[in-house]
Amino acid sequence: MIEKLVKIIVQRLKLRAANKTSIAVSKMPRDPVAIFMESGTVRLTQVNKHFLERILSGNRAESLSIWFEKAAEYGVDIELELYDHGEPWLNYEILSQLDFPVFTSTGERLFYSSGRVICYGDSALIPSGSTLCKYKKQLITPLANEYLSKNNIAVRERQ
Structure with a gap:
């Protein structure tokens, strides 16, 4: 029972x-x-x-x-x-x-990193297929950029 x-x-x-x-x-x-x-x-x-x-x-x-x-x-x-x-x-x-x-x-999931420079550690937390939102003043390191493109993470940028 x-x-x-x-x-x-x-x-x-x-x-x-x-x-x-x-x-x-x-x-x-x-x-x-x-x-x-x-x-x-x-x-x-x-x-x-x-x-x-x-x-x-x-x-x-x-x-x-x-x-x-x-x-x-x-x-x-x-x-x-x-x-x-x-x-x-x-x-x-x-x-x-x-x-x-x-x-x-x-359906895009949005993420934001508050650092002045977005590094690999910041980008590695973002699931594949999501979107990273950033301002023009923020920079992305080459390693982070490689990770973003390899994992199909779009980058949305504005002033």
Whole structure:
């Protein structure tokens, strides 16, 4: 009897871990428990500058804080998807301050290195197929550049 119960629980946990749900920021439910019970990953879509600023501000809206705390309690991974490519409104430095992975609406994962020089160690942390966002003033070492091109990591640059 107990073995059957354990088997069912393990099966449900595996299904939950594989399940991914997308929710528009404007339609985030007040009580996300039902979503967290069914999904191991929740992607918040249509994220804009205002929402990112709310996440980073020390005094977030209470409902937003509760939402993220419940996600942590349930072991849910939160992902943020920008409503567009994040140009030109996205301040790249925000990417390194967020605790959540950030994606464009086309699925590119965005990374930012805050150093003046982007070296191999910085680039080696970026998964293949992602995008490195940098400012013109930042330099990339030849070894890092080789790693980026070899691993199909796009580089997005702006002033």
